[in-house]
Each structure stands twice: as structure tokens, then as C-alpha cells.
Amino acid sequence: MPLEETEKRILNIKNEISNLSALRRNALEKHDEKEHLRARIRMVEKALENCQLITNYIANFNPVIAARLQKEHRRVEEELNKMKLVNNTEAFHEWIRNSFAPMVRFSEQTAYLAATCYRSVKEGRASNYRWTRSR
Numbered sequence: 520m521p522l523e524e525t526e527k528r529i530l531n532i533k534n535e536i537s538n539l540s541a542l543r544r545n546a547l548e549k550h551d552e553k554e555h556l557r558a559r560i561r562m563v564e565k566a567l568e569n570c571q572l573i574t575n576y577i578a579n580f581n582p583v584i585a586a587r588l589q590k591e592h593r594r595v596e597e598e599l600n601k602m603k604l605v606n607n608t609e610a611f612h613e614w615i616r617n618s619f620a621p622m623v624r625f626s627e628q629t630a631y632l633a634a635t636c637y638r639s640v641k642e643g644r645a646s647n648y649r650w651t652r653s654r
Contacts (some may be wrong), residue, residue: 523635525576529630532569555651556608563599563615566623567592573630579634588629591622 543558570592578585595618611650 522576525572526634527570528640529569529576532565532572536565536569540588555562556606556611559608559611559615560603563619566619567596570623570626573626576630577633580637584629588626591625595619596599600622619626 539558539562543555543562546552546554546558570588572640574585574588574592577588598614598618605611
């Protein structure tokens with residue numbers, strides 16, 4: 520899949536996550552804990568889908584980093600499946616804060632770095648960095 524198409528898909532999923540966030544807020548305002556938890560789970564699933572696209576994007580530049588991200592995503596998916604069985608809003612929130620959110624942040628930061636470097640090279644703005652120059 521071309522890089523630009525992947526970038527568009529990532530943006531579309533981010534918009535879907537925003538829509539799910541609105542559903543989650545509505546459930547929270549209605550004090551519907553069951554629907555609130557369901558909406559949070561759907562948001563996490565959609566964010567994991569986004570992370571997979573990010574991993575595919577990064578694989579175009581660095582397969583080693585993409586493999587590391589993929590390993591982290593699999594670990595988080597396994598944890599999510601266990602969290603679904605627990606069905607506890609507080610435990611789920613703690614898991615999001617301590618395990619899920621850091622993985623998503625790292626994935627997005629890595630993708631941002633890859634995209635920035637790619638665009639710099641594509642636009643001819645890149646130059647050798649001190650640590651890549653031969654002496």
C-alpha cells in the first residue's frame with residue numbers, strides 16, 4: 520500500500536476514535552457504566568487497528584523497529600482479551616493508563632519520526648547527520 524494511502528487510513532481511524540470518544544462521553548454522562556466500558560473497549564480496539572497501520576507504515580523504513588512494535592501490539596492485544604473477561608471499569612482504566620497508552624504513544628511518536636524523515640528526504644531537505652558521516 521502506498522505511504523500516502525496509509526497516512527489517509529491512519530487519519531480516518533483517528534477520526535473514528537474521536538467519534539467513539541463522543542459515544543463514551545455520552546455513556547458516562549448517562550451513568551451507563553456498561554455502555555461506557557463497551558465504548559472504551561471499542562476505542563482501544565480501533566486504536567490497536569491504528570497501531571497496526573502505523574507498524575505497516577514504519578516497516579517501509581525500518582523493519583526491525585516495525586517488528587518490535589508488532590511484538591508490543593500483540594502483547595497489548597493479549598492483555599486486552601484478558602481485560603474484557605474481567606469486565607471491571609476501574610481495572611480497565613488502570614490497564615489503559617499503565618500499559619496501553621504508553622504503547623500507543625510510542626507507536627505514534629515512532630510513526631511521526633518516520634514520516635518526518637521520509638518527507639525531509641523526499642523534499643530534499645535532509646542532510647547527513649554527524650553520526651552518519653564517515654571520518
